[in-house]
Amino acid sequence: MLLTSYLLAGLAILLAWPVPVALSRAQWTARSPFTAMVVWQAIALAGGLSMIGAMLFWGLEPLGNSLLGALEGGARLVLGDADVASPGTIHIFALSTAALLGIHLVLTLIRATWRITRQRARHRHILSLLSQKSTANPGTLVLDHETPIAYCLPSFAGSVTVLSRGLVQRLNEDELQAVLAHEKAHLEQRHDLLLLAFASWNDALPWLPTAKHSLAAVQELVEMLADDAALRVVTAPVLLRALLTVATGALGEPAERGPAALPTAGTGGAPTEELSSHRLRRLLRPQPPLSTMVRSLILTAALLLLALPTTMLVAPGLFS
Incomplete structure (x- = not known):
C-alpha cells in the first residue's frame, strides 16, 4: 500500500508539471487535434486519480495491504473491533485530504455547470x-x-x-x-x-x-x-x-x-x-x-496512461 502511494504520488507530479508543459509545446498536436485532445483528457483523468489515490492509499495503509483489505479493516474499526489498529493523525489527515479533494472537484464541476446553464438561459x-x-x-x-x-x-x-x-x-x-x-x-x-x-x-x-x-x-x-x-x-x-x-x-x-x-x-x-x-x-x-501508425501509438500510450493509476488503485498487490 505504501509503495503504491509513492508510485501514485510520483505519477501525479509528472502529470501535474513536466508532462503537460512538454505537450503544450509539442508541434505534432496541430497535425492531429483529435489525438491531442484524447491525450489531454488522459492526462487530466490520470492526474486526478493519481492525486486522490496517493493520499487515499497513504491514509489506508495501517488498515490493510490492499484497497479491499483496508476498506474491510476500516469497516471493522468503525464497528468497534479492538483487533484493528487505529490510523494515526497523519493517516487521518491523508484520508481527509483525499476526500476533500474528490468532493472539491465534483462540487466545482456541478457549480460550473449550474452557472453556465444560467448564463446561457439569460x-x-x-x-x-x-x-x-x-x-x-x-x-x-x-x-x-x-x-x-x-x-x-x-x-x-x-x-x-x-x-x-x-x-x-x-x-x-x-x-x-x-x-x-x-x-x-x-x-x-x-x-x-x-x-x-x-x-x-x-x-x-x-x-x-x-x-x-x-x-x-x-x-x-x-x-x-x-x-x-x-x-x-x-x-x-x-x-x-x-x-x-x-x-x-x-x-x-x-x-x-x-x-x-x-x-x-x-x-x-x-x-x-x-x-x-x-x-x-x-x-x-x-x-x-500524422500517419495512422503514429496516431495509433499515441492513442495507445494515452489509454495506457489512464489505465496505470486505475490498475494501481484496484490491484496494488501487483506493484508492492
Whole structure:
C-alpha cells in the first residue's frame, strides 16, 4: 500500500508539471487535434486519480495491504473491533485530504455547470429580443448589429448559431458556408462539454500547471477541429478570409459599436473564436496529418496512461 502511494504520488507530479508543459509545446498536436485532445483528457483523468489515490492509499495503509483489505479493516474499526489498529493523525489527515479533494472537484464541476446553464438561459433571452431567425439557414439567428460576430450557443434543448447582420453583409456565399460549417462542428461534436470539464478542472486547481496548460490547449484544439470540419466544405483560403473577418469582430470595432449591449460568446464552456498563431499557421502552411501508425501509438500510450493509476488503485498487490 505504501509503495503504491509513492508510485501514485510520483505519477501525479509528472502529470501535474513536466508532462503537460512538454505537450503544450509539442508541434505534432496541430497535425492531429483529435489525438491531442484524447491525450489531454488522459492526462487530466490520470492526474486526478493519481492525486486522490496517493493520499487515499497513504491514509489506508495501517488498515490493510490492499484497497479491499483496508476498506474491510476500516469497516471493522468503525464497528468497534479492538483487533484493528487505529490510523494515526497523519493517516487521518491523508484520508481527509483525499476526500476533500474528490468532493472539491465534483462540487466545482456541478457549480460550473449550474452557472453556465444560467448564463446561457439569460443569453438566449437577450437573443430573443435582439435577433431574428435566419430564413436561409435553419438553426441560425441573425443579430441586428454592424460588428462582424459569429458564435454558437450550445444547448440540449436546441443549439443555435448566432451571426451578426454586419458579418452576413461582409461575407460572400462560400465564406458564410465556411463560418456555418465551423460553428456546426462545435455544436455537433459538443466541444462545449469538453471545455466545461477542463474549465472546471482549472477552477478547482488554478495553481496546478496541468490545469492551466490543458485548458489553453483544449480551447485551441476544439477550434482546429472545427476548422478541419469547415475545410471539408470550403478551401483553406476561403475559410481563412472568413475567420479573419470574424476575428476582426472579436477584437472589437469601437467606431461601429452602438449603444445596445451585444451578447458575447463568453458564456462559459462555449468555444471561443480566437484566431491564434497556431491556427493561422496550419491554414497558411498546411502540414500532412500524422500517419495512422503514429496516431495509433499515441492513442495507445494515452489509454495506457489512464489505465496505470486505475490498475494501481484496484490491484496494488501487483506493484508492492
